[in-house]
Amino acid sequence: MADDFSYRLEVTDSATWRVLDSLAQGFHDGVLRQACIDTGEFVDHERGVASRFPVRLRVIVQLQNGPIPAIELTFSGVRHLVFDVARDVEPAQFEPEPNGFAVQLLGLSVAASRLRARLLDSDALGPVTVAPIDPANPG
Secondary structure, X not given: OOOOOOOEEXXXXXXXXXXXXXXXXXXXXXXXXXXEEEOOEEEOOOOOEEEOOOOEEEEEEEEOOOOOOEEEEEEEOOOEEEEOOOOOEEEEEEEEEOOEEEEXXXXXXXXXXXXXXXXXXXXXXXXXXXXXXXXXXXX
């Protein structure tokens, strides 16, 4: 039976980041399992480019140790994104910026205006698949 996790946290500053970082134990021994990027841009039926919302990124981080098996992170208003498979930033880092923040964890470096975290139960372990970001729910 899966653990019952329904905890959600909006990271708005260094204090709320410390709460998340503590729950994830610094993301130590974690893996960035999956990522889904939605640019919000698309080509409409008239072949014009349209945009619905700022760039969003959703990732699943699986954790090897500690009480939390996995965490879903949804970044909104993404301004900068780098994934470097050879890089492993531990412990994770959070830096406030004028229009949001910058986060570095595992092989991910992202600057965004908003971050929401959702703790996941043990059903999120293994080769899970991230569902596409729902355009009706911009996170």
